[in-house]
Amino acid sequence: MQTDTRYSIFSCMHNGTLQRLFPTAKFDEPLRRYTAWKIGGPADALLEPRSIEELVAALETARANGIPTTVLGGGTNVLVRDGGIRGLTIRLAKVLNNVEISENRVVADAGVLYPALANATAGRGLAGLEFATGIPGTVGGAVYMNAGAYGGETVDVLAWADIYRDGRVERMANAELDLSYRHSILHEHPDWTVLRAGYVLKPGDAEELKARIRKFRMQRMNGSPSKPSCGSTFKRPPGDFPGRVIEAAGLKGTRIGQIEVSPVHANYLVNHGGGAADDALKLIELVRETVREKLGIELEQEVRVVGEP
Numbered sequence: 525m526q527t528d529t530r531y532s533i534f535s536c537m538h539n540g541t542l543q544r545l546f547p548t549a550k551f552d553e554p555l556r557r558y559t560a561w562k563i564g565g566p567a568d569a570l571l572e573p574r575s576i577e578e579l580v581a582a583l584e585t586a587r588a589n590g591i592p593t594t595v596l597g598g599g600t601n602v603l604v605r606d607g608g609i610r611g612l613t614i615r616l617a618k619v620l621n622n623v624e625i626s627e628n629r630v631v632a633d634a635g636v637l638y639p640a641l642a643n644a645t646a647g648r649g650l651a652g653l654e655f656a657t658g659i660p661g662t663v664g665g666a667v668y669m670n671a672g673a674y675g676g677e678t679v680d681v682l683a684w685a686d687i688y689r690d691g692r693v694e695r696m697a698n699a700e701l702d703l704s705y706r707h708s709i710l711h712e713h714p715d716w717t718v719l720r721a722g723y724v725l726k727p728g729d730a731e732e733l734k735a736r737i738r739k740f741r742m743q744r745m746n747g748s749p750s751k752p753s754c755g756s757t758f759k760r761p762p763g764d765f766p767g768r769v770i771e772a773a774g775l776k777g778t779r780i781g782q783i784e785v786s787p788v789h790a791n792y793l794v795n796h797g798g799g800a801a802d803d804a805l806k807l808i809e810l811v812r813e814t815v816r817e818k819l820g821i822e823l824e825q826e827v828r829v830v831g832e833p
């Protein structure tokens with residue numbers, strides 16, 4: 525209750541400025557509507573730019589006025605805390621949607637959904653992005669996370685990414701992005717934004733590639749919980765799988781509030797409806813501590829936590 529009061533006083537002070545600078549944004553917008561986990565407090569201002577030009581203009585305005593900015597793609601790998609996000613939140617999924625394909629080269633805006641890109645490239649007989657069918661986030665989020673599945677990773681096919689950094693746009697090559705298991709250089713630079721990405725793919729047979737995608741989708745449908753989650757909560761510990769170790773620690777079905785260690789796949793913490801970020805964070809900590817105590821294994825979080833407590 526006290527936190528709510530403090531929040532409303534703070535946002536009254538700032539909303540006038542935000543409304544003047546970003547008139548097309550939504551204000552005090554609940555972010556649970558925009559995250560896969562269906563969790564998250566309000567954004568002071570939420571902007572969904574329709575073009576790269578609009579995105580860059582918003583980033584420049586925020587920078588010039590000292591407004592903190594958080595960029596979300598599809599919200600499929602974030603835990604937005606219950607106090608929400610101060611300043612400007614920019615969401616790119618689906619609105620920044622352009623894809624250009626020329627021979628074996630593909631350029632996709634940061635908001636393009638990865639499964640859609642997998643379909644588009646396979647349909648054109650271009651091989652390499654079939655793994656992306658199982659990853660519900662965006663091109664920008666996939667660069668940030670070096671997203672991967674079924675033995676493929678973004679690093680294998682990405683040629684470059686256009687990054688807005690320090691007030692300018694720079695094309696950074698794959699090798700400069702420091703891509704490794706669920707990591708990129710962007711983790712060390714929270715103010716950098718992926719605008720678009722370029723991929724180099726290999727020629728393939730469209731029907732075979734589409735069949736491969738269908739096979740991956742079937743595997744996913746059979747092994748994943750259906751309730752809202754952020755997918756894998758923890759990264760793979762060396763030589764093991766987080767789902768296996770969490771299950772071995774006896775944690776399947778453990779619940780705090782509306783958040784539960786899924787009985788279907790223990791690395792998924794599912795939201796039974798109306799779940800709070802605070803409960804998700806407590807459950808993450810409980811899982812980490814129990815696995816450490818019982819098995820001596822240190823689990824590292826894959827999900828990114830943003831916003832205020």
Ligand SMILES: Cc1cc2nc3c(=O)[nH]c(=O)nc-3n(C[C@H](O)[C@H](O)[C@H](O)COP(=O)(O)OP(=O)(O)OC[C@H]3O[C@@H](n4cnc5c(N)ncnc54)[C@H](O)[C@@H]3O)c2cc1C
Nearest residue numbers: 597598599600601661662664665666671672673718754755
């Ligand atoms: C059911 C389910 C299954 C999943 N399966 C997989 C899987 O198989 N493999 C896998 O790797 N991941 C998986 N994920 C996790 C997630 O989809 C990926 O990490 C994805 O790459 C995140 O993309 P996003 O656009 O949703 O990013 P968000 O969740 O919106 O953001 C994640 C981080 O990236 C940053 N970010 C996003 N866009 C930009 C941008 N344009 N510029 C700068 N920073 C940006 C955000 O600030 C945040 O820190 C799964 C998630 C779910 C819910």
